[in-house]
Amino acid sequence: GAGVSQSPSNKVTEKGKDVELRCDPISGHTALYWYRQSLGQGLEFLIYFQGNSAPDKSGLPSDRFSAERTGGSVSTLTIQRTQQEDSAVYLCASSPSLVDRGKTQYFGPGTRLLVL
Amino acid sequence: QQQVKQSPQSLIVQKGGISIINCAYENTAFDYFPWYQQFPGKGPALLIAIRPDVSEKKEGRFTISFNKSAKQFSLHIMDSQPGDSATYFCAASRGSTLGRLYFGRGTQLTVWP
Numbered sequence: 219g220a221g222v223s224q225s226p227s228n229k230v231t232e233k234g235k236d237v238e239l240r241c242d243p244i245s246g247h248t249a250l251y252w253y254r255q256s257l258g259q260g261l262e263f264l265i266y267f268q269g270n271s272a273p274d275k276s277g278l279p280s281d282r283f284s285a286e287r288t289g290g291s292v293s294t295l296t297i298q299r300t301q302q303e304d305s306a307v308y309l310c311a312s313s314p315s316l317v318d319r320g321k322t323q324y325f326g327p328g329t330r331l332l333v334l
Numbered sequence: 335q336q337q338v339k340q341s342p343q344s345l346i347v348q349k350g351g352i353s354i355i356n357c358a359y360e361n362t363a364f365d366y367f368p369w370y371q372q373f374p375g376k377g378p379a380l381l382i383a384i385r386p387d388v389s390e391k392k393e394g395r396f397t398i399s400f401n402k403s404a405k406q407f408s409l410h411i412m413d414s415q416p417g418d419s420a421t422y423f424c425a426a427s428r429g430s431t432l433g434r435l436y437f438g439r440g441t442q443l444t445v446w447p
Binding site: 222249251253259260261262266274277309311313318322323324325326327328 | 340368370374376377378380381383411423424433434435436438439440
């Protein structure tokens with residue numbers, strides 16, 4: 219079946235512009251996560267959705283970052299007034315349920331963002 | 335503050351050898367420890383995971399060893415192959431954080447023929 223998909227796969231933008239990154243989770247997965255991967259820094263948690271609500275936004279680095287999820291499916295991560303330090307790979311993951319925390323998080327291929 | 339510390343940063347192993355990657359954590363509330371494998375240009379994929387009620391879990395050539403008292407866990411790759419060359423991440427999570435994963439910084443493994 220289809221895995222987690224993300225678009226665009228690559229995005230080059232100018233400093234100060236806004237960008238939107240999209241995530242399509244695996245159908246039926248209720249949990250959705252955004253992570254950021256910078257060179258040599260591992261994966262940094264950004265935000266978690268359960269359905270359409272976001273009980274944990276603690277990883278968003280500033281108020282320039284926001285995310286929403288609609289219909290319990292597609293999620294969009296928006297970065298306003300982009301800065302060069304926002305350049306990274308943004309990864310989305312989905313998981314079937316939190317009833318069993320052993321459920322795997324399935325990652326998409328990521329969006330590579332470069333801010334010039 | 336890095337909640338999961340991973341070493342080494344890079345590892346070079348000869349084909350057929352054993353690759354060992356180590357992780358340590360401080361938070362005793364962690365109760366789920368997965369390892370992810372990532373190839374260039376791809377997202378991470380779950381390799382193997384363990385809970386602290388067991389000390390070892392083996393799947394094929396991959397084994398996790400877990401030492402609860404030392405708050406350490408490690409990944410062992412037996413008979414390492416060139417196709418195992420990838421970046422490996424250890425992670426941890428706890429129920430109260432709703433499944434959020436805390437990742438180590440990764441180990442870039444190169445297996446040469």
